Amino acid sequence: MKVGVFSAKPYDRQFLQEVDAPDIDWHFIETRLSEQTLPLAKGMDAICAFVNDQLDTTTLSQLKKMGIMHIALRCAGFNNVDTQAAQRLGFSVSRVPAYSPEAVAEHTLALILTLNRKLHKAYNRIKEGNFSLDGLMGFNLHGKTVGIIGTGRIGAATCRIISGFGCKILCHDPSPNDEVKAMGARYVPIDELVSQADIISLHCPLTPETRHMINDARLSQMKPGVMLINTSRGAMVDTQAVIQHLKNGHIGYLGLDVYEMEGDLFFEDLSDQIIQDDVFQRLQTFPNVLITGHQGFFTREAMTHIAQTTADNLLASQQGDYSAPSFLVTPASS
Template identity: 70%
Template sequence: MKVAVFSAKAYDEQYLSLAGNGLELCFIESRLNNQTASLAQGFDAVCVFVNDQLDSGVLNTLHAGGVRHIALRCAGFNNVDLECAKQLGMGVSRVPAYSPEAVAEHTLALVLTLNRKLHKAYNRIKEGNFSLDGLLGFNLHGKTVGIIGTGRIGLATARLFKGFGCHVLCHDPYPTDEITTLGGKYVELDSLFEQADILSLHCPLTPDTKHMINQQSLTKMKSGVMLINTSRGALIDTQAVIQALKSQKIGFLGLDVYEMEGDLFFEDLSNQIIQDDIFQRLCTFPNVLITGHQGFFTHEALVQIAQTTTNNLRLAAQGKSDDLTRLA
């Protein structure tokens, strides 16, 4: 099977090549979109990531060029027109579970860094400033944490917060007994908003969850709430969050994802002028911490992503669609 790997970085090539026995992998640095879809001409499959675009136009171009399978090397699939793929007879597979602890631990890293202001303390010490003024934090022990989405990552995050002695409230349309076993409690969404000192998002992006954090939901939250998003950027209405930061309704904001990250993340833009004024406004707040979609970025996660992705491709090549971690 000939596979065009889009949005390929050096680490993608390293890990996928090690796991890709029996596959002919061609690594393409460009993202997949309407302008680059023709690069997949003559390939049997494409391997794509979170910010590649697979709308109906791209899918039709891929199909016309011979592509019959789309292998997502991520869990999310909101960037794929699944109905169009199904109509074209194109298989779509993903990586539903890749070291959920990687994202859960990054969530805790954002919480701890924001709370104890470790990033500020680091810079101060390098400058010889040992003052503690402005570095006051709070104990996590005894705080109420609201987790929206209790799949593998949400569950792993709940375990970590319980280890800190937090009260864990959860919301998910598909509850799991594992949450109640570890001492968590499922509540209605409004109740979670009202009670949470820390709110962490771990749900997929769907029409129902898009902008679930908005002006209306923010009014229900505690003043000074800490909001963490390591899931998908569009779960948050960024303009509403900026207003909540200005009014101090949000006391801390930690983001590993951003609604318009496709034009920014995974690239070195340090020598360019960032044109996204909304993102630049977020960066001006002293209580905002943003990382560039690196929650998944551990050795263990990359090994699992590569193994599952290449296995999906081999199964697709063998016509064993029933064994795939597939979507369409």
């Protein structure tokens, strides 16, 4: 089974090749999958895609003409796939729904703690021999109200960690999680959450309903000095609105592991280039903004699980077995 792995990085090659799957012939393709790069998929039996690969109607139609009928996503999110078109065209589409929720949850806490205690600034000061504490004042997490929007596996893992700090936890999710309730968290309407929380962390999938969930109106409802963290999908936050609230001082801290227009930036080394994204560059000018390059998932444990599940999904699709919950789209006959 020849599998074209798009957006392939050295770590993808390492972990996929470590999987015991002799029936899979991995072909690693560094470029992102798009309408322009489709010819690189010629001769493949399946495609393995990542978060910024484009799988719209046009791309899927061309893949079908090549005889490629399975898309294996090596990620949990699938907002980059036109699932309705995939269903109509007869594709099967799989993903990795639960690789390591603790990986993203722990990165969420890393952003919170770094922003709060200004560890990134302290690190640079010490390297320059500056041991002054001026400007490094933080606050105790203990006793603060933390709002978790989305309490699936990652949101629940974040609640478990946050509860250890002695925080009051408010949650919002259309499907409340009994495990989260047992931790003492309280489910409230989203408007109540954003108006009461000192720290707000997003853990939702990107859907038409959640796109720009954090917009100007919701930002205006937040407490002055609020900390906003996003480790889910960039487009859940209206970036232009966030910039305005950073400018007027309403947002006290912003931590992002994802960015609305990250497709041309993240996962690439652009250190010798002039970044053309003016919105991203504007974000970088604020001293209370911390951005990481979509690395929340990036732990050895998570990568091992992602590689194994991706291989399992590919082999299952080859055998016509679509019973696993990791299959998003299955052929109509299955």
